[in-house]
Amino acid sequence: MKVKGFLKDVTGASRVTKARLAAFEQASAQPVRSDPIGDVARQLHPGKLLLRVTDIRDASKTAKTLRFEAADGRRLPLFQAGQYLVLDLDIGGSLVSRPFSISSAPADTCGAHSFVEITTRRSRGNGFVCDYLCSEAKVGDTFMAMVGCGQFYYEPLRDAKHVVALAGGTGITPFASMAREISLGRLDMDLTILYGSVSSDDIILKDQLDASACDRVHVVHVISGDEPSWQGERGFLSAELIRKYSAEDTTYFVCGPQVMYRFVHGELAKLNVPRRRERFEVFGQAKDITAFPGYPQELKDRTFRITVVRGIHEDVIDAKATESVAVALERARIPVETGCRSGECGFCRSKLLSGTVYVCPENDGRRAADKDFGYFHACSAYPTSDLKIRIPIL
Template sequence: MSIKVKGFLKDVGGASRVTKLRKEAIENASPVPDPKDHIREVADALHPYAMRFRVTGVRDASPTSKTYRLESLDGHIPVFQSGQYVNFRLRIGESLLTRPYTISSAPYEARGEHPFIEVTIRRNRPYLVPDYFFENVKEGTELDGNMPFGTFYWEPLRDSKNIVALAGGSGITPFCSMAKEIAFGKMADASITILYGSVKSDDIVLKDELEAAEKACPGRVKVVHVLSGDDEWKGEKGFISRELIKKYSGEDPTYMFCGPIAMYNMISGIMDGMGVTCRRFRHDVMNNPADATQIPGYPVGNEKKQYSITVVRGIQEDVIPASGGEPVAVALERAAIPVDTHCRCGECGYCRTKLISGTIFVSPNGDGRRLMDRELGWFHACSAYPTGDLKIKIPIM
């Protein structure tokens, strides 16, 4: 059967006129490309590919942690939400590496007359990057990085107004930003109760800032320190327990967790026991433990083995050494081959890599690969460990 289309129907919505205008626009267009692409300018301002920061101040945030204040040398700080992080790109010795640090200052502080962000870095034992910061990064130091990243922020369309934050160690940083934004900024009509677990009162990170926010906004910011190893402490003692969580939760809470993986395992068990739904229990990304043998399913013994990785980038091939106890991304970082890591726990996919040959162990903690990627041999270099010699392909950066 054939259908006859009447003339006027062919021009539904004035399509022929649009085509005519389009033709005219093309004919009259300049052969020189417009140097100004306004959409790209806006996109670059919101999500810059690379930024340069200058440290404008360093202060103690506890006996084992320091807060670094940074200004942007690119003229502005992109819009971010409390809970998001900045990703630094560093050269330490021969290594070229990236590390994420949550912004501990509040978004309103990046919009003022002297805009800044702050990161708070903890060094309670020797670490690679915190040692570098503590020893080398001073007022005036310039750093490369970019921001904002991460999805661990309060979203009024999804989360309830009553935030109950459960924090341990340096996991206080996103909640310090939220507490300050609620007290002095514009976080709608949310309130936050922070249950913060530390061992001794000396270990409490950002204590003064938390106190100042609580004092400024007592109805909407509450901080409860829970100390597990301080006999002198007059407040809550022990670990953050089901009883304590219930005591401070109030009506219709959204629980948000940030802290070490051992604490996460404990807290997620409590959440399950309390019947809290996934929607009401949010947690930040988890770094894999430095000791790979602690990852469930890791082939113990592999951490002592040495392998080689052939890295293909375009037409270039490099052969680099790798340890079975370190993720493939660390082998690349040690060899100063640029690899774009952000979350460093397998979730975000920035370090997506193609396995051409060889065998790997993929950490089950936060394995965020798509099903099709798994089937086609893609893996996330930050959370995959070589279990034999490898040949891999990575993008040129």
């Protein structure tokens, strides 16, 4: 065969080799260290940061807003309004982490004092982390935190321009962030918040919501309790009420307690909302795992042993059947990375080496191949036998 001529054809390999060596010879010997694309990735996702509490204020009679700045004064990552941060705490003998929706706006990370805020309320039961933050935390305390997680944010390529937010209790926090970001002209969407509270005293972040109201942000308080002097909407977030505030094309964002989710889900079904127009924030940890279908009731009082493998190291810990593997690890002070606590984000992906777990069916966000090979998300898996598991070394 012939391309250009015998001699030129057969010397091709040595020609290209010389060309390559010549290119190296001509190149600079000065190291080029810059990686600007990696730099932006690291600014957006710096991993765990040491944050300091710089302000605590009341957000209602029972709720508090905590402001955090980076302990080293650096700028915090620009998150999406609606996302959460994951806070690590060492309380009650446990190393725990919990997600909190950020109630401040992304814009607040851009100023001279780059900050994020979370707003939480004293629990009426088992929320020991919320209780700690509301009553014990003080200005100057430091915590490790990961800022900007989760998928609960407005996506202009998916969502309708008009969003109706259905909020209950502290579920207002992601919408408070969105409302403020819109009012500052930084988020191009129209937001109507239907915010259900038992009484007007329970309304959280009222000042921030009032300050954010503008032609694109409307806040409608809906009071379910008996409050004769209340002038506004009453009752629950019913289909009728939702319809009243909807535009022709509306996306519904839902965030609130689990009972509210179930109710609102049913109400939206009455309105024939297409699936793509419904966005639910993740549930959080199941309050009572024994209430889920298929949970082995006969095991609920048992305590099992978990052999935890990290590298070549092994620990053996106790685990209650009704508490997730993540909680068992936290109680045993073994560091475990969790994010959403709802089985979705996969931060706590772990490998089951032996034994069996019950995975909360509403919180099973595993990949198909992971299921085949015994991987589970520790925040949403409950031991049903003694276990041997492998988790990352943190």
